[in-house]
Amino acid sequence: MFKSMYNWIDERLDITPLWRDVADHEVPEHVNPAHHFSAFVYCFGGLTFFITVIQILSGMFLTMYYVPDIINAYASVDYLNHKVAFGGIVRGMHHFGASLVIVMMFLHTLRVFFTGSYKAPREMNWVVGMLIFFIMLGLGFTGYLLPWDNKAYFATKVGVQIAESVPYIGPYIGEFLYGGDIVGAQTLTRFFAIHVFFLPGALIAMLAAHFLMIRKQGISGPL
Amino acid sequence: MAHGHKSNEKVVYVGDSRVKKSNHPNIPPDYTSYPGKSExxxxxxxxxxxxxxxxxxxxxxxxxxxxGAPLGYPADPTNAAFIPMPDWYFLFLYQFLKYPWVSGDYIVLGTMGVPAVMFGGLLLAPFLDTGKERRFYRRPIASSLMFLSLISCVYLTVISWNHYTHEMEATNSIPEHHVREEKAREAHEKGQEVPSATKQEDKAVALVDANDPAMDIAKKAQCVTCHAADLKGNPPQIPALTGVGDRLSKEELVETVTNGRGGMPSFKGTLTAEEIDQLTTWLSKQKAPAE
Known part of the structure; x- marks a missing residue:
């Protein structure tokens, strides 16, 4: 039945070439842990993506309850964490997943670095990967404020103060992040917008570029 | 169908779309011919x-x-005692900026110089390390720089964490999410309702001896202008006077009324010593009823 459904769609949209490009590609022996156990280092990229998907899904559920304003933000997180069924688990996934995604991405970066996989012709993919790294750090920084507890508040205050000490453009960065002169109502709403719309949008675009390039170029050969 | 299904046309489309009608069999590629054990x-x-x-x-x-995800107490911008702490993956940068040669007068080096070189170097690694060699032990410069950066990051993170724990010990403070968790657990064990962190202000304490003549002194001295007619104050800037006896002793109350405190003015000139004594005796009786 699936085959006839596939054929029906394929006849109209000619998706087979697309499908072949996306999914039907070889996995060479030297990256397959089933053949060489040490090849598990090649799993970190996939795991990073896996955790990123968890982050996106759990984040989507969190926004069902989260309210980005200074009166209700903390109360909504409190309610979500302690009253909503499985809310604590979903928030836990998002909280610890944020750390785990950094760890996995870090290991993936080290693998790519120490296997020299960033060398020609894959320079652009390395640069895009580093941009993904910075976007992830930005997501970590903006997401830290959202629970609106003391830890969130003062860490953000210090973080923005550090950004403000940059010469010439520092005050502008500070004002952009604060949305005023202090960490307040404006800061929370704009961190929420950056965390939920701007950075994930950029992240998805970068991930698409990252995967497109690896599909085009294939995995770097054995050492 | 403008063209119909005439088979003598070179390209046959699906309906009137631009998708070519293919007659290739849909067979996935066979990987047995690829090098190694590809799959x-x-x-x-x-x-x-x-x-x-x-x-x-x-x-x-x-x-x-x-x-369980940690959650402390609601953000209080007036809390001056809170020790700020970024998430663990920013600690290396946080610690780095504490060193004297990258802060203060040299802050530009700390926020721009070193991070720009480090992150810029990482971003542009493929253009800096252009050799064909891929094995890390044949690329001594790139590899040793990376190892050095790794060791520094780990070192800075550990130092920062130790610094934080020492600071917490020195100020005798416990992370708020632990305090909160502990209180919730204690309440649960006693079978009480878990205290809500957001409802702290709602615990209204009734005025004790509202008909005491001291209340008139409070009105005369214009205590009520700031602390409100019902003496509930306007927290967090102006504290409530209901229940003040739980927080301050009679001596402390005399001291506060006589000399002022924080934003509160001195009432030495407005009230006589006798009136202050009468007022503070009454205020020290303002305690929450014993449970």
Whole structure:
């Protein structure tokens, strides 16, 4: 039945070439842990993506309850964490997943670095990967404020103060992040917008570029 | 169908669309001819990878359920005692900026110079390390720089964490999410309702001896202008006077009324010593009823 459904769609949209490009590609022996156990280092990229998907899904559920304003933000997180069924688990996934995604991405970066996989012709993919790294750090920084507890508040205050000490453009960065002169109502709403719309949008675009390039170029050969 | 299904046309489209009608059989490529033991990504490899993913997911969920996401007390900008702490992956940068040669007068070096060189170097690594050699032990400069950066980051993170724990010990403070968790657990064990962090201000304490003549002194001295007619104050700037006896002793109250405190003016000139004594005696009786 699936085959006839596939054929029906394929006849109209000619998706087979697309499908072949996306999914039907070889996995060479030297990256397959089933053949060489040490090849598990090649799993970190996939795991990073896996955790990123968890982050996106759990984040989507969190926004069902989260309210980005200074009166209700903390109360909504409190309610979500302690009253909503499985809310604590979903928030836990998002909280610890944020750390785990950094760890996995870090290991993936080290693998790519120490296997020299960033060398020609894959320079652009390395640069895009580093941009993904910075976007992830930005997501970590903006997401830290959202629970609106003391830890969130003062860490953000210090973080923005550090950004403000940059010469010439520092005050502008500070004002952009604060949305005023202090960490307040404006800061929370704009961190929420950056965390939920701007950075994930950029992240998805970068991930698409990252995967497109690896599909085009294939995995770097054995050492 | 403008063109119909005439078979003598060179390209046959599906309906009036621009999708060519293909007559290729839909057979996936055969990987046996590829070098080594290659296999297809879907479904062969993805199934194995999915199993690894499941193990990771189970471990991750176990961790999540066992640990629980931390949540402290609501943000209070006037809290001057709170020790700020970024998330662990920013600690290396946080610690780095504490060193005298990258802060103060040299802050430009700390926020721009060194990070720009480090992150810029990382971003542009493929253009700096252009040799053909890929094995790390044949690339001594690139590899040793990376090892050095790694060691520094780990070192800075550990130092920062130690610094934080020492600071917490020195100020005798416990992370708020631990305090909160502990209180919730204690309340649960006693069978009480878990205290809500957001309802702290709602605990209204009734005025004790509202008809005491001291209340008139309070009105005369214009205490009520700031602390409100019902003496509930306007927290957090102006504290409530109801229940003040739980927080301050008679001597402290005399001191506060006589000399002022924080934003509160001195009432030495407005009230006589006798009136202050009468007022503070009454205020020190303002305690929450014993449970």
């Amino acid at each position: 297809a990504f879907i479904p062969n490899f993805l199934l194995k990878e999915w199993m690894v993913g499941c193990v990771v997911l189970v471990g991750f969920l176990t961790w999540t359920i066992a640990e």
